[in-house]
Amino acid sequence: MTSNGFPPARIARLALLGFGALVFLSPYIFMISTAGKTQSDIFTSSLTLIPQRWYFFENFAKAWSRVSMPTLLFNGVVVCLLILVIQVIVAVPCAYAMAKLKFRAARAMMVLVMLGLLVPIHATALPLYVGFDRVGALNSYVALVAPFTISVFGIFLFLQFFRSMPDDLIHAARLDGMSEVGIIARVIVPxxxxxxxxFSIFSVVAHWNDLYWPLIVVSNQAYATxxxxxLYFRAAEAGDDYGALMAATLIITFPLVAAFLLAQKRFVEGITMTGLKG
Known part of the structure; x- marks a missing residue:
C-alpha cells in the first residue's frame, strides 16, 4: 500500500479507467476545440486544442442560422418520443406475458425474439421503402416512426427484468381482483x-443518431432529423466551414449528453437489474 492509503491495484484500475475515458471523450474534446476556432486555426500546421482566437459565438451563430436548427431538433424530439412511447407500450405487455404467464407458445415467442435481434434494418429497408412509397407515406413522421415501433431488444431487456420480479407480487395482485392489464399498469410499470x-437511453440515442433510415425516406428538409x-449543412457549406459544422454537431449532441447525465443513475440500475434472475 502506498503512503496515501491507496493500494497499487486500485491506482492501476483508476489509471486504466481514466485513460479509457480520455480515449472515448477525445472526439468530443476535439469537436469543442474545433467549434471555437477560425478556419486559419483549423488548417494550421500546429495541432492545438486551445484556439488562438476564440470564435465560438460566430461558429454557433452560423450553425443556428444556416440550417433550420430548431426544426431539426423538434423533428428529432418528436420522432424519438413517438418511437419510444410506442415501443414501451408494445414491449412491456409482451415481455410480461413471456415472463409471468404460462402458455404453449412462450418458447416459440422467445425464439422469434432472439431471431428478431439478428435482423438489421438494412435487410428490410427496401421492402419498407417500397411499401411507404406505395401508400404515399414518404417524407412524413409515419415513415420515420413506423418501422421501429416494435423493439425486440426492448422485449428482451424487459423480459430479463420481469423475470427477477417475485411471482408472489403478481399472485397478490390477482387475489385482489386485478386484471392482467391492471397488473401491468399498477404493479409492473411502477x-x-x-x-x-x-431502454429509453438506448432507444433515444439510437434513433437520434440514425442517419441511414431518414436518408432513405426523407427528401423534404421540413422532416429532416x-x-x-x-448532412444538409455540410452540403450547403461545401464541406469547408468545419468550425460551424462542429458547432452544429455540438448543438445536436448536447441533448443526448444532458439526458444521459440526468438519467445515469437509473440507467445503471436498469442495466444491473436486468441481469438478475428470479
Missing part, C-alpha cells in the same frame, strides 16, 4: 422504471 429508463440536417 416497479420497472429502472429498466424503462435504461438532426443527423440528416448535418
Amino acid at each position: 416497479n420497472a422504471w429502472p429498466a424503462i429508463t435504461a 438532426p443527423p440528416l440536417g448535418l
Whole structure:
C-alpha cells in the first residue's frame, strides 16, 4: 500500500479507467476545440486544442442560422418520443406475458425474439421503402416512426427484468381482483422504471443518431432529423466551414449528453437489474 492509503491495484484500475475515458471523450474534446476556432486555426500546421482566437459565438451563430436548427431538433424530439412511447407500450405487455404467464407458445415467442435481434434494418429497408412509397407515406413522421415501433431488444431487456420480479407480487395482485392489464399498469410499470429508463437511453440515442433510415425516406428538409440536417449543412457549406459544422454537431449532441447525465443513475440500475434472475 502506498503512503496515501491507496493500494497499487486500485491506482492501476483508476489509471486504466481514466485513460479509457480520455480515449472515448477525445472526439468530443476535439469537436469543442474545433467549434471555437477560425478556419486559419483549423488548417494550421500546429495541432492545438486551445484556439488562438476564440470564435465560438460566430461558429454557433452560423450553425443556428444556416440550417433550420430548431426544426431539426423538434423533428428529432418528436420522432424519438413517438418511437419510444410506442415501443414501451408494445414491449412491456409482451415481455410480461413471456415472463409471468404460462402458455404453449412462450418458447416459440422467445425464439422469434432472439431471431428478431439478428435482423438489421438494412435487410428490410427496401421492402419498407417500397411499401411507404406505395401508400404515399414518404417524407412524413409515419415513415420515420413506423418501422421501429416494435423493439425486440426492448422485449428482451424487459423480459430479463420481469423475470427477477417475485411471482408472489403478481399472485397478490390477482387475489385482489386485478386484471392482467391492471397488473401491468399498477404493479409492473411502477416497479420497472429502472429498466424503462435504461431502454429509453438506448432507444433515444439510437434513433437520434440514425442517419441511414431518414436518408432513405426523407427528401423534404421540413422532416429532416438532426443527423440528416448535418448532412444538409455540410452540403450547403461545401464541406469547408468545419468550425460551424462542429458547432452544429455540438448543438445536436448536447441533448443526448444532458439526458444521459440526468438519467445515469437509473440507467445503471436498469442495466444491473436486468441481469438478475428470479
